[in-house]
Amino acid sequence: MAKSLGSQIGQFVERSRAEGAIHEREARHAAILEAALDCIITIDDRGRVLEFNPAAEETFGYKTEEVVGREMAELIVPPALRGEHREGFARYLETGNARLLGRRIEIVGMRADGSEFPVELTISRIRLPGPPVFTGYLRDITERKSAERELRASRVRLVEAQDAERRRLERNLHDGAQQRLVSLALALRLARDRIPDRRDEALELLARAEEELGVALSELRELARGIHPAVLTERGLRPALEGVVARAPIPVELTIRVDGRLPEAIEAAAYYVVSEALVNVAKYAHASTATVTVEESYGRVVIEVGDDGVGGADAAKGSGLRGLADRVEALDGRLDVQSEPTGGTRLMAEIPLP
Numbered sequence: 199m200a201k202s203l204g205s206q207i208g209q210f211v212e213r214s215r216a217e218g219a220i221h222e223r224e225a226r227h228a229a230i231l232e233a234a235l236d237c238i239i240t241i242d243d244r245g246r247v248l249e250f251n252p253a254a255e256e257t258f259g260y261k262t263e264e265v266v267g268r269e270m271a272e273l274i275v276p277p278a279l280r281g282e283h284r285e286g287f288a289r290y291l292e293t294g295n296a297r298l299l300g301r302r303i304e305i306v307g308m309r310a311d312g313s314e315f316p317v318e319l320t321i322s323r324i325r326l327p328g329p330p331v332f333t334g335y336l337r338d339i340t341e342r343k344s345a346e347r348e349l350r351a352s353r354v355r356l357v358e359a360q361d362a363e364r365r366r367l368e369r370n371l372h373d374g375a376q377q378r379l380v381s382l383a384l385a386l387r388l389a390r391d392r393i394p395d396r397r398d399e400a401l402e403l404l405a406r407a408e409e410e411l412g413v414a415l416s417e418l419r420e421l422a423r424g425i426h427p428a429v430l431t432e433r434g435l436r437p438a439l440e441g442v443v444a445r446a447p448i449p450v451e452l453t454i455r456v457d458g459r460l461p462e463a464i465e466a467a468a469y470y471v472v473s474e475a476l477v478n479v480a481k482y483a484h485a486s487t488a489t490v491t492v493e494e495s496y497g498r499v500v501i502e503v504g505d506d507g508v509g510g511a512d513a514a515k516g517s518g519l520r521g522l523a524d525r526v527e528a529l530d531g532r533l534d535v536q537s538e539p540t541g542g543t544r545l546m547a548e549i550p551l552p
Contacts (some may be wrong), residue, residue: 237317237336243329245269245287257338259310276308291330299323306334316343350530363420384410427469435465439490442473447480447487455493464549467525468492468501471533473544474522475503483507483543494551498531501547510543522547 237254241247250262258274265273271280271287285389290296299321307317317336324331388465389409430438436454443450459465479488485507492501523533531549 233423238333239270239274239336240324240331240333241270241400242331243291245271245284247273248331254336257309257336258307266295273310274307276306276314279306296323300423304339307338315340325548334479348526354463354529430469431462434459435468437490438465438469438494439472442469442476442515443490446476446488448485450488450490453491453493455487456499457494460499461552463529464499464551465497467529467531467547467549468499469545470525471501471522471545472503474519477541478519479503479505479507483509485542498548501549502544503546504542506542508539509537510539521546 224300234251234253237257238249238251239247239254240249246267247265250260250265253263260273271461275283277309281522286297290299302318302320304316304318306314310313316339318339320335322333324333324334395543427438435456439452443452460468472492476488478489479485485505488503488505490501490503492499495502515543518534519535526533526547526549529549533545533547534545535545537543
């Protein structure tokens with residue numbers, strides 16, 4: 199009897215210790231949920247809320263007792279997204295094909311008052327016996343998105359300020375130094391016509407001066423065009439690109455599918471992408487032909503420049519392409535270069551329309 203009693207006491211002690219460990223783990227789990235800064239929401243295989251931590255209460259405006267047992271979709275998913283959410287949830291339960299599990303995604307959440315806001319979400323399946331259970335970790339990223347918008351806006355303002363300064367310099371060169379040089383050329387021509395006796399030496403000097411002045415004017419016009427082409431501001435992207443293509447040393451096929459004028463910053467970016475790309479083709483590609491395409495597609499402007507040259511271009515080398523990438527990225531776009539050796543080069547830029 200004493201031996202049996204001792205065994206029962208030992209089992210009781212072990213059970214007590216095990217129960218104590220379980221209670222300790224549960225308390226620790228509850229404390230983690232309480233202290234977590236991120237929203238933690240657990241749902242069952244029917245999409246009903248099982249757990250809703252204090253951060254979720256504060257973010258979404260519900261009390262835990264209000265949401266437990268209710269479908270999560272009707273509480274925090276905006277009406278426009280509920281159908282897609284339910285279809286995806288049902289598809290996973292049926293097929294086990296997980297598209298979102300274990301990934302960080304950015305979606306839109308909805309508060310109790312119906313207001314919508316951006317959230318970062320990660321969903322994990324809890325591996326326990328029985329029907330599947332899921333936990334979502336959500337974070338309100340309103341401030342981050344606002345900061346990103348302000349950063350993009352500031353980069354656009356910088357690009358616009360640079361383009362405005364380029365236009366100012368171009369106007370100053372055109373209206374100032376260039377006009378004075380033109381007046382000087384006319385004065386030299388008049389002087390040559392009025393030289394008495396039309397002495398050969400004097401005429402030769404004046405002719406040489408006119409020739410040098412003509413070269414200076416050409417260089418000044420090219421400089422002004424490089425700073426900011428007046429035709430781009432006055433007439434738009436198509437005439438400006440037609441001028442770039444006409445000056446190219448190889449045949450270039452130009453295709454433009456754009457309705458009307460684009461925002462100034464986008465027109466300037468497209469112009470410089472094409473100009474720099476064709477300069478690189480002329481310098482390095484040893485190409486016989488090139489193509490330029492600019493078109494609007496699904497709310498963005500796509501610029502593509504291709505050639506049949508030797509390939510091997512690297513956007514990481516040289517400041518030209520890096521500068522173009524910076525300009526395009528400042529407008530929330532992207533620039534990509536594909537250039538296999540002996541396979542030609544294809545440069546593509548995509549810029550979203552505002």
